[in-house]
Amino acid sequence: MGSGSGDDGRGRLGxxxxxxxxxxxxxxxxxxxxxxxxxxxxxxxxxxxxTPTVSPGDRVLAQRVDGDEVRRGDVVVFRDSSWGGGPMVKRVIGVGGDTVACCGDGGLLTLNGEAVEEPYLGGERDRSVSSTFTATVPEGHLFLLGDRRISSLDSRSRLDGPEQGSVPRSAVTGRLDAVAWPLDGGVIERPRGFAALPGGVSEIGPVRLIAGAVAAGAVFILAGAAYGPVSRRRRARAASRG
Known part of the structure; x- marks a missing residue:
């Protein structure tokens, strides 16, 4: 009698x-x-x-940010009528007041006269951009380049315009934080080559916290749902032994 009551109590608690x-x-x-x-x-x-930061067909997560929050090195989604009006993805190299030039020693881009390391570039041909240019970014604008320099159509192809290939900050609709698919894509880290410049680099958004909350929630749900069947099997085994 007492044992059955204890089992019932443990069962209710469980x-x-x-x-x-x-x-x-x-x-x-x-x-x-x-x-x-x-x-x-x-x-x-x-x-x-x-590429290789993100590839065609990748499903990415772009944090909804205002263009004023964007820093050098960010990969952004933007829309601009002079670029066709559709959403495009490029990396911010220069901001208002910067002078971007190609190329310094070792084929490196220079920003305000200082060479910038770009570890995200895909290969030697992308690391040694063949075209020579200099552009001064108007205030409130962004100078944008692709990571696959050999084929990217970006600010370099619009240097003759009044804004020297840059786009207004207001054109930005998001900043890439992670590749959601394929699953091995992971978080898009901020390049440290821009960290010492005025304004530094942006912080990664809450994507890790969000992923952690979803994963923890799934674990709790599965653990809670598994209790009933596991408990019933234990009781059945105990009854068969008794």
Whole structure:
């Protein structure tokens, strides 16, 4: 009699904890997805101009940011009528007041006379950009280049215009933080070559926290849902032994 009552008490406690785990897990899981929908815009990369950082067909997460928040080194999504009006992905190399030039020693781009290391470039041909240019970025604008320099159509192809190939900050609709698909893409780190310049580099958004909340929620839900079947099997084995 006492043993059965104890088993019932443990069973009720287990059921309560199981339900609590599912509830907490659902909150984390759904809350993470909701947070992600508010903070990020999914986008499919259309061309190879940003390889190897992102490749054609990659599904990326672009944090919804104002153009004023963008820093050198960021990979941004933008729309500008002079670039065709559709969404495009490029890397910010210069901001208002900067002078961007190609090329210094070793084929490196220079920014305000200082050579910039660009570890994200894909190969030797991209690291030694053949075209020589100099551009001064107007205030409130961004100078944008692709990581695959050998084939990217970017600010270099628009240098003859009044804005020397740059786009207004207001054209930016998002900043890439991560590759969601394929799954091995991961977070897009900020290049440290720009960190010592005025304004530094931007911080990565809450993508890791969001992914952690979704993953933790899934674990809680699965653990809570598994309690019932596991508990029933244990009781059945105990009854068969008794």
């Amino acid at each position: 059921s309560t904890l199981s339900g609590l785990a599912v509830a907490v897990g659902s909150l984390l899981f759904l809350g993470g997805f909701g947070w992600g929908a508010l903070a990020y815009q999914p986008y499919t990369v259309p061309t190879d101009s940003m």
